[in-house]
Amino acid sequence: MISGKDRGKTGTVISVSVKDSRITVEGINLYKKRTRPKQQGQKGETVMVARPFAVSNAMIICANCKKASRVGFKVEGDKKSVQKFRYCKKCGAKI
Numbered sequence: 001m002i003s004g005k006d007r008g009k010t011g012t013v014i015s016v017s018v019k020d021s022r023i024t025v026e027g028i029n030l031y032k033k034r035t036r037p038k039q040q041g042q043k044g045e046t047v048m049v050a051r052p053f054a055v056s057n058a059m060i061i062c063a064n065c066k067k068a069s070r071v072g073f074k075v076e077g078d079k080k081s082v083q084k085f086r087y088c089k090k091c092g093a094k095i
């Protein structure tokens with residue numbers, strides 16, 4: 001994480017949205033979400049939820065070169081089997 005309130009933190013990527021270049025990382029960019037009571041008389045709960053953020057705000061630690069690196073996205077394959085994957089911009093290894 002290179003910006004915002006969680007600057008310097010690291011975490012595991014939970015989900016990646018290639019389409020809008022946003023990622024969700026465990027324990028990063030948490031915000032409180034109040035759930036509404038499901039039944040009358042029941043209390044709503046406040047839960048911490050990791051919110052997606054722009055991938056440009058994050059750095060990944062590359063498993064190959066062990067460096068904090070920016071993540072790039074590549075699309076590979078033909079029409080039948082298109083694969084989207086992330087890669088390390090420093091050494092080019094798939095992540």
Ligand SMILES: [Zn+2]
Nearest residue numbers: 062065088091
């Ligand atoms: Zn690398």
